[in-house]
Amino acid sequence: MLSIKAFMNTSTEPVLNFRTGCCGGSHRLFDLNLEIQVKNLGTKPVTISGGLELEGVRGVKRIDTLYPPGPREIGPGEIASFYCIMDETLWSASHTLTFVDKEGNRYRCPAGRG
Amino acid sequence: MASGIKDKVAILGMGCTKFGERWDMGGEELMVEAFTECLEDAGIEKNQIQAAWFSTCFDEVGVGKSATAMAVTLRLPNIPVSRNENFCASGTEAFRAAVYGVASGAYDICLALGMEKLKDTGYGGLPQPGSSFGTLNWLWSANGTAPGLFAQLASAYAAKYRISDKDLKRAIAHVSVKSHANGALNPKAHLTKPVSEDQVLGAPIIAYPLGLFDCCGVSDGSACAIVTTPEIAKKLGKKKKDIITVKATQLALSSGYEGGFNEWQGEHFVTTSKCSTAAYKEAGIADPRKEISMMELHDCFSITELVTYEDLHISDRGKAWKDSLDGFYDRDGKIPAQIDGGLKCFGHPIGASGLRMLYEMYLQLHGRAGKRQLENPRYGLTHNLGGVPHQNVCAITIVGKQGD
Structure with missing residues (x-):
């Protein structure tokens, strides 16, 4: 069972901007203004894909540009955050954010006006 | 004499x-x-x-x-x-x-x-040291990065005191949450937004167990x-x-003992332990846990700050993580640490950080720290660390009112 929370204009954005690329890194992560915290409340690990669905008045939009990228296994009691650049207009026109695990289970949380 | x-x-x-x-x-x-x-x-x-x-x-x-x-x-x-x-x-x-x-x-x-x-x-990090790193340091720290070497400190600390990954992560997360809460009150800090424990725990790992919020950036x-x-x-x-005087200023450098990895177990800073002892002696402080009012520590990584609580002889060995979770070092705790937000919120312009730490102690002792002002602080301690756990420079200064 996953708990999902989304935070638009997250306070992590300036931290990612400022701290990434340290110690010889060559790139920095700017403008990742949406943070999605995914917490595993169950007793078994859950693997989610590296993307999400955003549903709203414009239909369903698939977003695959999450950071960190790729599938992610989240252990029981663990929390994993994902970040992306989110257009304010798209966000405010959306009402539901959905992650899907590798078994096809869907986990939702309110988005934008939701 | x-x-x-x-x-x-x-x-x-x-x-x-x-x-x-x-x-x-x-x-x-x-x-x-x-x-x-x-x-x-x-x-x-x-x-x-x-x-x-x-x-x-x-x-x-x-x-x-x-x-x-x-x-x-x-x-x-x-x-x-x-x-x-x-x-x-x-x-x-x-x-x-x-x-x-x-x-x-x-x-x-x-x-x-x-x-x-x-x-x-x-780029955002430390410049590549190149030839300025000397000739032998490449042998001492081959392929070492600051997050990697300090992550080893965290692993060694957890192993020595049998602390679970979960407890250690929560304790160092609290170190960051506390500092960002303080930095949110400081207009001179770079990062001025508070963060939650879930934000810290969910953030990407830089070098396990240190995540994004456990590492400061250069600045x-x-x-x-x-x-x-x-x-x-x-x-x-x-x-x-209104006269603030220097009660102690001490410096201790690694001797090579740690880098030999023969006896040192990698879980604390030998220099900080010795430097703080000398500083307390110079300042006439018998019980730092009772007498120090506030501190600015070198929180380049959250684990550095956590381990330093013990090397300053304030937390007992193996107990700093509990003191952290109990709020002992929070702004409303017994000895507030990183009242200005620390390296986490200021970033680390290498040559300036030690004086930035003293600046906060100076403001606090003068009652000029604005929203961050503590009630009647007596002694302020700064801890400024250079290098890596196995080879470093530790500078500690204690300041207070004249004659106090």
């Missing part, structure tokens, strides 16, 4: 720039900004300064070698000016030199200024201090209750 530095030197004035990505200023302008505030605070003329020390670490990407950059920028009138570099402890080194300059009787009024401008180097900034004797401070119009 040496009698130490206690109450022999007073801080006449201090200044500090806003830290962060200062694209609006070069290194020279940062120096001017900090110095202007400091000079005004001290209430003296520039030509009353008789000697100065300048700390900057990465001259290759900053303002160049020697101290001429500061002497010329501040138009210091042909007085002695020296450059200090001792890794990340450079700022406190400049302060120590100025304090000793006054205490020796060689000068009446001295200046210490630290500045680093690192965000113009093309741009400058801070400075003007020091004199308490007697001259009084003659210059400072009231006795």
Whole structure:
């Protein structure tokens, strides 16, 4: 069972901007203004894909540009955050954010006006 | 018989720039900004300064070698000016030199200024050391990175005291949450938004168990201090209750003992343990857990701060993680740490950080820390660490009111 929370204009954005690329890194992560915290409340690990669905008045939009990228296994009691650049207009026109695990289970949380 | 530095030197004035990505200023302008505030605070003329020390670490990407950059920028009138570099402890080194300059009787009024401008180097981190790293360090720290080496400190600490991954992660998360809460009250900090424990725990891992919020970034900034004797401070119009004096300033460097990895288990800082003992002796402090009012620690990584609670002999060995979770070091705790937001919120302009730490202690002791002001602080301690766990420089300074 996953708990999902989304935070638009997250306070992590300036931290990612400022701290990434340290110690010889060559790139920095700017403008990742949406943070999605995914917490595993169950007793078994859950693997989610590296993307999400955003549903709203414009239909369903698939977003695959999450950071960190790729599938992610989240252990029981663990929390994993994902970040992306989110257009304010798209966000405010959306009402539901959905992650899907590798078994096809869907986990939702309110988005934008939701 | 040496009698130490206690109450022999007073801080006449201090200044500090806003830290962060200062694209609006070069290194020279940062120096001017900090110095202007400091000079005004001290209430003296520039030509009353008789000697100065300048700390900057990465001259290759900053303002160049020697101290001429500061002497010329501040138009210091042909007085002695020296450059200090001792890794990340450079700022406190400049302060120590100025304090000793006054205490020796060689000068009446001295200046210490630290500045680093690192965000113009093309990327966010420390410049590649290249040939400036010496010849042997490559053997001591082959392929080492700062997060990697400090992550080993965390693993060793957890292993020695049988602390679960979950408890350690929560304890170091609390270190960051606390510092960001403090930084949110400081207009001179770079990062001024509070963060939650879930934000910290969910953030990407940099070097396990250290995540994004457990690591500070390098930065741009400058801070400075003007020091004199308490007697001259009084003659210059400072009231006795307003005179902040140096109670102790100590320095300890690794001897090679740690780097041999024969006995040292990698879970604490030998230098900090010894340096703090010497500092308490110099200041006449018998029980730091009861007598220290506040601290600015070198929180380059959250685990550094956590382990330092123990090396300062404030938390018992193996118990700092519990003190952290109990809020002992929170702003409303017994000994608030990182009241200004620390390296986590200021970032780390190497040569300036030690003086930035002292600036907060100075403001707090004067009752000028605004929303961050603590109630009646007595002794403030700064801990400025340079290098890596197995080979480092530790500088500790304790300040307080004159005669207290």
